[in-house]
Amino acid sequence: MKAAYLTGHGGNEIVALGERPLPARAAGDVRVRLHAATLNRVDLYMRDSGAGITHSLPQIMGLDGAGVIDEVDPGDPALHAGQRVLLHPGIACGRCEFCLRGDDVLCARYQLIGEHRDGTFAQYVTVPARNVLPLPDGWSFAEGAALGVNHLTAWRMLVTQAQLNSWETVLIFGIGGGVSLAGLQLAKAMGARTLVTSRHPAKLEQARALGADHAIDSSREDVAKAALAATGGRGVDVVFENVGEAVWPAAMKSLVRGGRLVTCGATSGDQPGADLRRLFIRQLRVFGSTLGTVAELHDLLAFCQRHAVRPVIEQTFALDQVHAALDRLESGEQFGKIALNMD
Numbered sequence: 001m002k003a004a005y006l007t008g009h010g011g012n013e014i015v016a017l018g019e020r021p022l023p024a025r026a027a028g029d030v031r032v033r034l035h036a037a038t039l040n041r042v043d044l045y046m047r048d049s050g051a052g053i054t055h056s057l058p059q060i061m062g063l064d065g066a067g068v069i070d071e072v073d074p075g076d077p078a079l080h081a082g083q084r085v086l087l088h089p090g091i092a093c094g095r096c097e098f099c100l101r102g103d104d105v106l107c108a109r110y111q112l113i114g115e116h117r118d119g120t121f122a123q124y125v126t127v128p129a130r131n132v133l134p135l136p137d138g139w140s141f142a143e144g145a146a147l148g149v150n151h152l153t154a155w156r157m158l159v160t161q162a163q164l165n166s167w168e169t170v171l172i173f174g175i176g177g178g179v180s181l182a183g184l185q186l187a188k189a190m191g192a193r194t195l196v197t198s199r200h201p202a203k204l205e206q207a208r209a210l211g212a213d214h215a216i217d218s219s220r221e222d223v224a225k226a227a228l229a230a231t232g233g234r235g236v237d238v239v240f241e242n243v244g245e246a247v248w249p250a251a252m253k254s255l256v257r258g259g260r261l262v263t264c265g266a267t268s269g270d271q272p273g274a275d276l277r278r279l280f281i282r283q284l285r286v287f288g289s290t291l292g293t294v295a296e297l298h299d300l301l302a303f304c305q306r307h308a309v310r311p312v313i314e315q316t317f318a319l320d321q322v323h324a325a326l327d328r329l330e331s332g333e334q335f336g337k338i339a340l341n342m343d
Contacts (some may be wrong), residue, residue, distance in 0.1 A: 003122035036141035065120030066144035146311035166191030245269030312336035
């Protein structure tokens with residue numbers, strides 16, 4: 001089968017395009033003929049170094065995907081060959097204390113496709129049957145693929161961790177990136193008031209068009225002061241961020257007393273000042289979050305269908321154009337998801 005895979009670590013020169021073995025299917029697994037995948041920041045991280053993530057080379061890239069079932073166990077009660085599906089990228093052991101209590105995303109032996117094992121920048125992938133969900137009617141394969149990482153991450157951040165309420169205000173940093181944009185879409189569908197930040201005025205205008213209530217140009221405004229002004233000096237109930245060190249001081253200063261900060265990334269650095277006095281005097285809460293459980297993906301899918309939320313796909317590249325797609329992601333100029341078409 002054709003695939004994009006890592007042969008080392010560095011730049012695009014180590015991302016190869018070529019033939020890889022068709023993945024074998026064990027009992028209980030499903031082999032999917034992929035039609036689309038989308039790019040995520042971790043694809044750049046795996047290309048650049050992959051440090052701290054156990055993997056072996058060569059390895060097929062890509063975390064999320066959607067396609068058509070190629071092969072499944074006979075008599076499977078929910079899945080059948082030819083069915084349009086999307087994927088959950090996390091493979092849990094099902095036996096550790098975290099899996100047994102239903103929090104499989106914390107599994108002690110967790111593996112992610114595209115990180116610890118071959119991923120979705122390929123024509124086929126094999127995953128356990130529990131990691132395959134039906135693709136909603138009318139959705140494109142790219143939209144389905146995008147749900148499995150960015151929207152699932154945003155869902156766990158807002159619903160499970162921060163427990164955002166409809167009457168609350170959320171500040172979302174770095175609008176335009178996949179997780180932040182998903183956070184905006186979900187928060188608006190939940191009925192919350194949304195403030196967004198970006199250094200790019202065009203992205204702020206696009207966010208307003210999607211329903212953002214207030215936009216902050218972080219290239220010329222003090223984000224904390226702007227957030228306080230937009231809330232009448234009160235501060236926001238929830239900060240949603242995946243930038244890390246560069247925005248941490250503003251994020252902490254933007255919160256109301258008793259507010260919650262939820263983070264899933266550290267693209268600008270992972271060692272911010274703790275600001276402990278503010279943390280304990282104002283009784284703030286900080287939540288870390290990564291991806292989401294299979295059950296949360298089912299809940300998210302139902303929510304998106306009920307509230308007509310669909311991922312924003314900015315641009316689609318052919319698999320042969322994976323280098324250009326990676327360059328587009330690395331530029332930080334995109335607004336929405338960058339997809340790969342396996343056809």
